[in-house]
Amino acid sequence: MDPSKVQQEMSNLQVTVNEQPQIEINSSIPVMPYDRLFSILIHDHPDKAYELKVLFNKCKRDEIPKNTIDLLLKDILGEELFLSASKKMQQKRSLPVTSSLHTVPYDRIFPIFFHDYPDQANELQVLFDKCKRDEISRNTFVSLLLDILGDHRQIRRPLVPYDQMFPFLFPEIQQDKANKVQALFDKYKKGEIHRNNFYARMKKIVGEELLSSASKKMCDHQLQKRNLPVTVNEQSRTQISFSLPVVPYDHMFPFLFPEIPKDKANEILALFDKYKVNEHTQISFRLPVVSYDKMFPFLFPEINKDKANEIQALFDKYKRSEMPKYDFLFLMKDIAGEEKLRSVEITMERNRLVLVNEQTRTQINSREEKLTFDQLFGVLISIIRREKRIELQASFDKYKRGEIAKHTFVPIMKGILGDQYLRSITAIAKQQKKNLLVPVNEQPRTQIISSELPFEQLFPFLISHLDPDKAIELEAFFDKYKALQRGGDGFSPPRTLTQSTQVFPVKAGRRGEIPQHTFEADMKGILGEQVLRLVIAKMKRQVENNQRRFFGHISSKSLNAAAT
Structure with a gap:
């Protein structure tokens, strides 16, 4: 074959391919369902x-x-x-997929139609039931739906439960209308009224304007809760989230029940018991809860003794589950009074607060110093008169035997001594306990190797400078303290008196006739703080002089021996 002819035929084929119209490939009608x-x-x-x-x-x-x-x-x-x-x-x-009505299931779109078109609700419900029973094909279902709705086919915002709208609706209407709406809603919850009829009947009772305004207020309130304003400059570094702390419902009841009738309180509590059955765990930021028995030491000194005993008896019944919580709260409020209860709660909240900026470098614990009754008792016995001492000793013995409760012992002490006198003694005892702590930053370095005075050396010097009565009393206290040290339980407390602290640093061992940590307070109560300091200073000087003489005598002997 001639090569020129072959080339010509190939060029003709190429031309025919290029001249083929592109529209003939897709010229047929597109295939559609x-x-x-x-x-x-x-x-x-x-x-x-x-x-x-x-x-x-x-x-x-x-x-x-x-x-x-x-x-x-x-x-x-x-x-x-x-x-x-x-x-x-x-x-x-x-069109995009979301623009098609068929992408939305009919059972999800129908509640929106019922809310927006209450007049056509019955026709929509019948149409939807037929669609679920497959009596109407889907191609006819859409056309019938559009014929019912007409041109108004806008999907509005999602529905909100009606009970969330009632707090915004009821203040704007009369009480009888609010009762009618509430009764209608109860029937709706029980299934006695269909969903599409409830909105139309509520609209007839209230009116369309009030209903739309309440719905708008509710939507605005929910938007405010979701979009809380956050200022970055004022946000603390420890804040994790912008949501408000969630308070459990039972913590809200003590503030709610005094403001409502008792029958409503019982109804709410019964409802809460049912709610707790279905509630497994609730993890939330809760406010600190204070039990009632921790409130009593702040409450009982402010009320009469009879009222305190009555509240204590009610609390015992409450602990034995013989009385519900809200009944106990109501009765305690009637006995003590609402103002005193609130003042006690405020006092307890203040005691929990810790001011970090005012905390000193040497302060280890920011809480208030606590005293046990035996610590306070040693100071009280040494100061008060003999008659009150005997009465107070008898009450304290009953308390140690468990015949008097802890929260009733403080009012008894106030009745014997007086409120002002007891507070002053408590402040003195707390100050003495604080003096036992040596701040590390304030302790001089030169006082680490300071001379020490054993109690056996200090006591003969003290007794020689005291009256016979005080000397006998002090010697009896010291004998009890020595008996405690001889019966120790593995501790070896240093029985010394340092110049830097002017106290007796004794480790806490087991309890005896006189606790070790109260021995210093007992001595100060017998002698007086000023006398005790003077005697300690004289004894210090005498010991230092004896040491100088002893070391001078030794040094002279060593010099004589070296000379010989």
């Missing part, structure tokens, strides 16, 4: 809906070949109407 096309045709041509439906059913049963459906449709509708329906279908296929 016929069920979607039929829904558009039936909606646009309701007069020919029966013929189209018969044709579509035959197509689904494969009684008609698919290549003849287009011809039959053109015969029924005409070529122009068929092409326009195809163009509409093509436009709908090009």
